[in-house]
Amino acid sequence: MQSAKIVLIGSGNVASHLGKALKKKKCSILQVYSRSASSAKKLALTLKSSYTNDISQLVTNADIYIVAVSDDAISSVLSQIAFQPSLIVHTSGSVSDTVFSDKFKQYGVLYPLQTFSKDKAINFLKVPIFIQANTKSSLKKVRDLAGLISPSIYSITSEKRKALHIAAVFACNFSNNMYAIAERLLVKEKIPFSVLVPLITETAKKIEKGNAAKQQTGPAVRGDKKLLATHMEFLKQEEDFKKIYTLVSQSIQEFASQYGAKK
Amino acid sequence: MQSAKIVLIGSGNVASHLGKALKKKKCSILQVYSRSASSAKKLALTLKSSYTNDISQLVTNADIYIVAVSDDAISSVLSQIAFQPSLIVHTSGSVSDTVFSDKFKQYGVLYPLQTFSKDKAINFLKVPIFIQANTKSSLKKVRDLAGLISPSIYSITSEKRKALHIAAVFACNFSNNMYAIAERLLVKEKIPFSVLVPLITETAKKIEKGNAAKQQTGPAVRGDKKLLATHMEFLKQEEDFKKIYTLVSQSIQEFASQYGAKK
Numbered sequence: 001m002q003s004a005k006i007v008l009i010g011s012g013n014v015a016s017h018l019g020k021a022l023k024k025k026k027c028s029i030l031q032v033y034s035r036s037a038s039s040a041k042k043l044a045l046t047l048k049s050s051y052t053n054d055i056s057q058l059v060t061n062a063d064i065y066i067v068a069v070s071d072d073a074i075s076s077v078l079s080q081i082a083f084q085p086s087l088i089v090h091t092s093g094s095v096s097d098t099v100f101s102d103k104f105k106q107y108g109v110l111y112p113l114q115t116f117s118k119d120k121a122i123n124f125l126k127v128p129i130f131i132q133a134n135t136k137s138s139l140k141k142v143r144d145l146a147g148l149i150s151p152s153i154y155s156i157t158s159e160k161r162k163a164l165h166i167a168a169v170f171a172c173n174f175s176n177n178m179y180a181i182a183e184r185l186l187v188k189e190k191i192p193f194s195v196l197v198p199l200i201t202e203t204a205k206k207i208e209k210g211n212a213a214k215q216q217t218g219p220a221v222r223g224d225k226k227l228l229a230t231h232m233e234f235l236k237q238e239e240d241f242k243k244i245y246t247l248v249s250q251s252i253q254e255f256a257s258q259y260g261a262k263k
Numbered sequence: 264m265q266s267a268k269i270v271l272i273g274s275g276n277v278a279s280h281l282g283k284a285l286k287k288k289k290c291s292i293l294q295v296y297s298r299s300a301s302s303a304k305k306l307a308l309t310l311k312s313s314y315t316n317d318i319s320q321l322v323t324n325a326d327i328y329i330v331a332v333s334d335d336a337i338s339s340v341l342s343q344i345a346f347q348p349s350l351i352v353h354t355s356g357s358v359s360d361t362v363f364s365d366k367f368k369q370y371g372v373l374y375p376l377q378t379f380s381k382d383k384a385i386n387f388l389k390v391p392i393f394i395q396a397n398t399k400s401s402l403k404k405v406r407d408l409a410g411l412i413s414p415s416i417y418s419i420t421s422e423k424r425k426a427l428h429i430a431a432v433f434a435c436n437f438s439n440n441m442y443a444i445a446e447r448l449l450v451k452e453k454i455p456f457s458v459l460v461p462l463i464t465e466t467a468k469k470i471e472k473g474n475a476a477k478q479q480t481g482p483a484v485r486g487d488k489k490l491l492a493t494h495m496e497f498l499k500q501e502e503d504f505k506k507i508y509t510l511v512s513q514s515i516q517e518f519a520s521q522y523g524a525k526k
Contacts, residue, residue: 173481
């Protein structure tokens with residue numbers, strides 16, 4: 001796949017980061033498509049590729065078409081492709097590969113498991129990539145392409161990929177919401193959020209070898225009812241946070257009872 | 264406070280980590296007290312100190328007595344101290360300094376904001392320590408002692424410390440519960456938890472400068488109702504996880520509406 005010819009369908013965070021990483025590995029990005037011409041143009045300039053906002057103008061000679069648009073848009077974008085691409089993949093965690101099956105002969109998925117932000121560089125060497133494809137030869141192509149940018153490539157079914165994506169929502173999006181709530185509580189007290197950073201870093205670091213439930217600390221896992229009650233009282237003005245406090249504390253205690261955690 | 268004479272009341276994670284860090288900074292740990300003689304002895308051996316499980320046998324000539332027992336036990340332990348210590352502090356995030364005020368003339372708090380595990384070394388240089396004391400001279404002593412092991416020392420009131428502790432519960436204990444749920448979902452699919460580690464690390468790293476809510480990613484902040492519904496359906500066998508999914512997704516959307524997050 002070295003020097004593969006790529007068309008990027010989409011110009012958001014995933015398309016940008018993947019495009020840049022593949023470009024560095026000597027792939028030719030032939031074209032960027034986006035509904036927004038300005039957005040397509042902007043990414044195309046970075047990748048030294050052509051661009052279009054008219055899907056009927058897609059070039060037809062690429063080796064791989066990478067559809068990196070929002071989950072909702074994948075099916076509609078696919079319906080507008082008027083030729084049979086050599087190989088087409090999407091990058092979604094949650095959309096089944098059956099989205100391709102009516103129409104395309106060679107297709108697959110290339111799902112990079114990471115949170116992509118607009119202005120933050122990503123080290124793909126640390127991004128596991130989950131792949132699938134409908135034929136052996138396509139799977140090899142997807143694997144080779146993914147292998148250019150990451151050493152961690154896993155074959156996965158659509159069903160397992162969905163479970164993985166939900167796990168990622170908990171591990172990433174939901175832990176970030178816990179940070180956001182913590183930050184809100186500190187802002188009210190005029191305490192800088194920076195004081196929590198070492199704690200957050202340590203918490204994330206502690207679970208590198210897994211066993212998160214067994215490594216749980218804090219009042220809920222200790223079964224410290226008095227303290228839980230004090231915290232509830234403190235949160236009475238913050239009904240939403242209080243509900244989350246209750247439910248997550250229960251979940252911690254449920255895990256603890258399963259693991260026989262020490263009090 | 265260099266070469267301060269310390270008595271540790273308690274022999275758990277906080278007492279152990281603090282004791283070792285202070286010992287390294289040339290403090291003399293005179294004695295370790297614990298209800299459990301074996302536990303007191305074990306820590307005392309590491310710290311080359313004496314030990315006792317009889318609180319009436321506390322030595323009376325230390326500069327600082329550090330009470331690092333569970334929140335529930337602080338008040339009872341204090342009631343058994345039969346002399347007037349030069350200075351006594353506890354290390355709790357949530358117990359008010361008024362716990363001392365009936366009885367003690369010089370007292371304070373030294374709250375290290377970190378998650379302490381039994382077998383994992385802590386770099387105190389990255390642990391913010393929150394202090395208070397009832398007199399200027401005691402505050403100076405507590406500050407000097409804390410300053411031996413950490414460069415980040417903050418004076419704080421009991422009320423603000425409680426808010427900080429609750430924020431820490433969200434940022435640390437609750438994010439860890441999100442990891443535990445993610446791990447459980449992966450175990451069911453026989454996917455190794457290690458694939459989530461780069462995502463967790465990146466998520467924790469992204470918020471080092473704060474603004475967690477603005478950096479939220481995922482289906483909830485995008486308002487992707489279809490995907491949320493798919494995830495709910497997937498979680499229908501896991502009632503507890505489904506409730507958390509619903510509530511945290513709502514919280515993410517509430518933050519997003521406040522910040523006017525991009526869809």
